[in-house]
Amino acid sequence: MSKLVLRRLDRNNEEMLINFGPQHPSTHGVLNFLVETDGEVMRRAIPDIGYLHRSLEKIGEMVQYPGYMPYTDRIDYLAAMFANEGYAIAVERLLKIEVPKRAQYLRAISCELNRITSHLVSIGTMATDIGAVTPLVYALRERELLNDLLEALCGARLTYNYHRIGGVAFDMPEGWRDKVLAYLDRLDSSIQEWDRLISTNEIYRKRLGGVAVISRAQAIDYGLSGPNLRGSGVDWDLRRDVPYGAYPDFSFEVPVGCGWAGVVGDCYDRYYVRVLEMAQSSRIIRQALEKMPDGELTAKVSRKPKPEAGEVQSRIESARGELAYYLVSDGTERPYRLRARTGSFMAMGIIEDISPGLMVADLVALIASLDVVAPETDR
């Protein structure tokens, strides 16, 4: 990699080539950036990924349909529930299975809880990355409590393996519902606390406002999705616009960036969209717990499903944008081709073109605000 890039550089003037990562504390996971700087100003930052490539798509061609579910957790370790759900939906569409209502509600609840944990890490590490160390502790405190709840639900704190083809693995444990409701009350007040601590902090707003602006047209052109797309002012959410699972039953708002601290599509917009989304997730979970229907947890699925030949794509709104599984079946027990399109991978593609002219310190803010996670880019 580095050899090729070096050849492309113009070495005549006083430019410096810095390896930013792969072990830099501000890179989210094992990422490398080859940063070409002129003093403190970047000429270009070239992302170099692949340190966590584990050939998850190739593994998908080797295991049977139900056996791939634990692998999906590894696609994104901060938001594993979404990877579970996307894969389950893809196989269900291939097998033409209807998921029981209760399972759909449990899916929505587990995913929204996971969205909150993921966004907490995102905004917490973002604050740390740009120099405010304390907020991360506040975010992780809330996340630990939530991890306890998820552990009670499915037995794991990060790699859940909770969803199954045709439903979910376990029902809510006794008393879990009340614990979640109590937690949500706490979360709503801690979001306010967060706003007082960080979001309305003048230094924080000035640090992020107007930095690394991604315009609406750029965001669409580069295929950004999720909070990054909404941060640029595009009113788009798969949960609302291409509804799946239980989402049509819930009412919620889609926060869209509107230049809270400067320009639409700056780092602050992408950050604050996530904060607002946590409150909406809390709203969805409350509705789901209230309306929770009785019924089966899984549909009847054979142990070795053999879908007919064909292809299918499932799209879900993950914490890091659109997660789409493309499955091709040739009528055997194993997928012929399994492809996961992830939000982080697309977000990495924009960094090289956004970076010219930014300060080196702003690259850190850009990476943090795009919320890229190494396993999701590398798969």
Add this chain to the structure above:
Amino acid sequence: MNTIEIHQKLQEALGDAVGPLSEPKIDSFAVVKADRILEACAFLRGTPGLEMDFLQDLTAVDWPKRSVIEVVYHLYSFPHRHGIVLKVELDRANPVVATATTVWKGANWLEREVYDLFGVTFTGHPDLRRVMLPDDWVGHPLRKDYQEEGGFHGIPNLRENPLVELRRLDLVRIAEHLKANPPPPPPPPAEPKA
């Protein structure tokens, strides 16, 4: 607009370069001739009423039996909320197709990934390098006939099952133990009770 209508419009514009819509087993797709794909993409993105501004996914599927690599384009439109799946079929021995980066900038990394893992060359691509694997990696792993080499720069990527070694060690240990502490002779068979 539904997929059938989009497909009709595309066929009107490009004629016989666009194949029929596949039987809607689950998701349907249309095969486009490889030399016209760029035209098809630009048409879908630029025509009012279609405006597929979102290249949702670009990937490939290897079919060694048909000696074909398919490149799959998942297109979607934010303003109109419709989409279509296009495919091109490329010769497996020499897969070459025009890049879509001129239509969507997001195609850049997606095409690099397909180049990396399938070995499809995108002509006109601004930066066609491997994206996940090292530059000097040999082969394209997502091809069906890919054979993994034993190692990479002296780093082995295959190893013996650790259980085999453990079991061997265990057997040696048990044999040594038995040599040092021979087991007591088996007790004489109990006399059957009268």
